Amino acid sequence: MSFLVRRNLPKAWAGFRDTFDRPPQNPLQPPWRHLGGGESSINNIEELVITQQIVNDDGRGPSYTYMPFTDCWGFETEVWYPVEGVDNQIFMMGFTNTWANVSSAFTNVFGVWLYHDLGGADLIQTGEVPQMWAAIERRQSWPSPVGAFQGQTLTVRLWCEADEWVRIWLNGIFVGAAMISPAYKLGPGRRCMRFMNRSYCNVWVRWVHHYDRPPSTPRPTSPAAWASSFYDDFNRPDSNTVGNGWTKLDDTRSGIWANSWSTNTTDDGQRAILRDTGITSTRMRIEGTVGGAVGVNSAQDSGLILYSNNGATQGLSANIFSDKIYISRFSGSVANFTDISALTSGVTVNNGDLIAFTVWDGTAWIEINGTRVLYADNVHFAVPSTNTYAGLRTKRASFNTSHSWDDVRILTAV
Template sequence: MSFLIRRNLPLAWAGWYDSFDTYGVGPMRRPWVWLGDGTRGDYNALGEFHLPANYFTNNGGGPSYEFQPFTPHWGLEWEVWWPVEGLAAQSFTCFITDSWARVGALFQNLLGIQLRHTSSGDTIGINGYPTIIGFNDHEGQFTPPAPYFGKYTTVRIWCENDEFLRLWVDGQYMGSQMLTNPTFKPGPDRRCVRFLNAALCDCWMRWIQHYDKPSSVPNKNVWVPQLTDNFNREDGPVDNGWTQIGTNAGLVGGSWANTGTTDGSRGLLRNTGISTGRVRIEATVGGAVGPNNTASSGLVLCSNAAGTSGLIANVIAGQLGIGYFSDSLSGNPPTFTYYRTLTTGVTVSAGDKIAFSSYGSLIWIEVNGTPRLYAVSDTYTANTYAGLRVSRASSTYSASWNDVTIFTGLG
């Protein structure tokens, strides 16, 4: 069964749900098609999709469904009985790939969500596959709440912008993964599912659901400006309601920048009064000093008043990092723990607008309005201070900040 919410691209939303109880008992039939080797699947009297073992596969034989979401924001859920056991390494993988109905489908450079059993225990991984049986890119690995043997297992994936995945198993949140290798990212005509039961046991699927969903990153209409500072005043202390953490920084040529000759980090904070965790800061990088690849500048959210804990987005000319700091912003350097870093395809130049947002547990960095790096954090959401960071490292000044605006997010 499928549904279509809107028809006109790019606003079309679609989804489909299959509970396997309308086919009757017998061999698998369309819209499912078996691709590759192995014994074909069938439907049983319990309304389940039976997937025979294909441990010795040569070309990844398994079933694939015709349809797929239209947009880069989508969800995928399924429930299986997979009674895997023994010492042999075995897997059950859902690939995100071409539709079998697409002429010229190649089934290459796939994203895979893999349930895996080994003698060391059970895991679930998010991986890249150059071919259907050619794993070589380990994106993320998690430990499920319980072993797969003896129980039904449910898996849910939410994807943002075809590049940021969040994973739940049996209703428990496992973690998130940014697909930093563009080779394996889904995309238009590459959001279909294909399964491979590379195990010594059969598998029974009870239902599957695959659908477009609203983006978890809210649109810009939710953000309401609270304060703006362009720093266009006399060189010297910042004043105007700001608290500086550390020395050797101040207003220089209409921007907030490093001063002095001492390596280290400096913060600039003010109380936003926003304790909901829905907060955003935008700032123009550069002014007195442009970005380089030696010393990092940062945007701060959900900090305490002392500037010793909070969320941080650090930038240099060729790298983004998103995480939290756990000691003073005036450290040399502070202690940063990164949820994610992005080191490929990043260019930060003077005049770019960098934004750092927190909306519930989701945090992300934008460069000139385009989200580039995402993470999930439930930490520091009640802290109400936000601001900026500059640093000096190896006698090199980081980029300064030319202006800043802080926003609150509507619920």
């Protein structure tokens, strides 16, 4: 049911796969354990059966001993969930401390669940659960890409990156992604899976697979993945002309000011500077230091631009406020944004912070001082990788000016 592949110590990969191909069990036997009230069993047709528990006040459900060793891992399962009716019902895959540590308590759980709402809609949701009777935090929701759950075999796949970013597929169709907050971040001893059924129906689980996997992106601690191809510290006399090979898109409304690139008028509007990176791969990175002439502002945002065309009518932008960040697509102009991923709480950007915006084979992320804080996936479906321009953006509106950029560096993958 499980495997361990050990190569060069201390590196190791582990995996656990169970198809329940054994005689019936009631109660469950190790490596499984049922936690809390209710019951789970293995039936005579090799399925894990989790009984209906519409009143579930303790997160009751089955869990197992094994968990992945590394911070990049996957979880997959096939279930039969014949949910129906006009009440909110949930079948959750929760990730938390091992059951040997938490016993039957259901606290501090990051969960992905199949959700049938009181209006009859079937959804996939994620969230952070402090404990069973607390409000779910950072809840996200997507419609089921396969329609109603009732009457269908459902295969759920989760990929976790760096113990903090989870992507979700249902029956092979990408659903969405969720960032795990620092308080709920997973890690050694906190990658344990447990099922929780709060429904009027049983759930039949036909197999599970929980495993280490190669990372989709370079490790946050792998600067060797990148080489600097251009750097500008803007340390030159104040001028409406930026120079140094930049193309400025806003005439005289921005320029060099106090050794930074900044808005320098009180006119409203977007400002941008671009340059052709010559990078034609699906891997590009830009870094900028916040501040200079104008400090951070919670009312207006500045941006780091990647994969723009030469007229800045199409591209990607990491939009930075003092207290929120977004990965966005712009189209038509750098004033017209569609947000792809957002973090609107629990983030602080200060003057002097180094912000990095990276795209690696369609996965994008933002770092603050080397710590990844927001991801987005499949960004090249929104903006093609054939756009080779990168640069910076600032903004003024409603008597507020967004922050300056004190320097900027463009990097290419090695």
